[in-house]
Amino acid sequence: MSTVDILFYLLSAFAIVSATMVLISKNPIHSVLWLILVFFAISGHYILLNAQFLAIVNIIVYAGAIMVLFLFVIMLMNIKKDAEPQKQLLVKLTGVVAAGSLLTLLIAVVKQTTQIQDKQVLLKEGSIGLIHPLGQALFTDYVIPFEISSVLFLSAMVGAVIIGKK
Amino acid sequence: MSIQYYIILCLTLFSIGVVGVLTRRNAIIVFMCIELMLNAVNLLLVAFSKMYHGAALQSAANTTAGIDAQIFVFFIMVVAAAEVSVGLAIIVMMYRNTHSVDINFLNRLKN
Numbered sequence: 001m002s003t004v005d006i007l008f009y010l011l012s013a014f015a016i017v018s019a020t021m022v023l024i025s026k027n028p029i030h031s032v033l034w035l036i037l038v039f040f041a042i043s044g045h046y047i048l049l050n051a052q053f054l055a056i057v058n059i060i061v062y063a064g065a066i067m068v069l070f071l072f073v074i075m076l077m078n079i080k081k082d083a084e085p086q087k088q089l090l091v092k093l094t095g096v097v098a099a100g101s102l103l104t105l106l107i108a109v110v111k112q113t114t115q116i117q118d119k120q121v122l123l124k125e126g127s128i129g130l131i132h133p134l135g136q137a138l139f140t141d142y143v144i145p146f147e148i149s150s151v152l153f154l155s156a157m158v159g160a161v162i163i164g165k166k
Numbered sequence: 167m168s169i170q171y172y173i174i175l176c177l178t179l180f181s182i183g184v185v186g187v188l189t190r191r192n193a194i195i196v197f198m199c200i201e202l203m204l205n206a207v208n209l210l211l212v213a214f215s216k217m218y219h220g221a222a223l224q225s226a227a228n229t230t231a232g233i234d235a236q237i238f239v240f241f242i243m244v245v246a247a248a249e250v251s252v253g254l255a256i257i258v259m260m261y262r263n264t265h266s267v268d269i270n271f272l273n274r275l276k277n
Contacts (some may be wrong), residue, residue, distance in 0.1 A: 031198060035201070053240075058243070065171070077258075077261050100186040121213050125220075126220065130214075137230065137233050149244045154243065159252050
């Protein structure tokens with residue numbers, strides 16, 4: 001087992017355990033902190049796949065900006081730790097069973113698909129994840145979606161301010 | 167590393183997100199679980215991109231095949247950031263009206 005394999009399994013276990021803790025935590029702030037750990041694990045996966053630009057963007061945008069926004073909102077609301085009413089046990093069980101059967105079904109499909117049986121993912125090689133090729137593609141082939149996304153941001157900003165001011 | 171491991175990891179993360187959306191009642195936690203599902207999909211897109219790139223590298227030395235998926239992931243992150251800002255504004259507005267973030271209060275459309 002090579003170092004890359006060990007790192008893959010470690011990061012995967014880390015991500016899954018942290019994601020489970022997001023669900024289990026009673027305190028919303030703990031959930032946010034666990035979710036930040038999930039994002040760091042996913043960034044580690046990106047680095048393993050040599051997608052360095054996305055790794056950095058993931059940390060800056062998700063762990064840095066979005067989760068801080070979540071923390072701000074939670075602290076602004078001053079929600080008590082045990083204020084969240086729990087769903088009935090039956091509803092919880094139904095949710096877990098439904099998602100579990102979805103997972104089982106999809107894994108069975110993946111196991112049986114012959115087209116991806118022996119496909120390998122290129123780890124730590126390949127230069128498409130670096131800034132230079134990504135920037136070149138973004139500003140030549142995808143320049144119109146890039147500009148449209150700035151309009152989207154403007155409208156989201158206006159919408160958030162209008163909703164917040166009401 | 168086989169692509170199947172990546173698919174199974176991402177499916178697991180996605181299913182954990184689905185469990186969160188179905189079982190929690192705090193609107194903020196539900197929103198966070200949606201972010202988790204988005205991130206699982208992002209990771210799978212990058213893994214597929216590298217799979218495709220590795221296959222294309224064998225025929226041409228300096229190809230950029232597979233770069234589209236990473237651009238898509240970038241745009242998904244952009245849209246997620248915009249979505250979070252509006253969604254959290256809506257949750258704050260809802261908290262101001264009902265003094266709660268329980269999603270079971272939001273059933274007024276039912277009748």
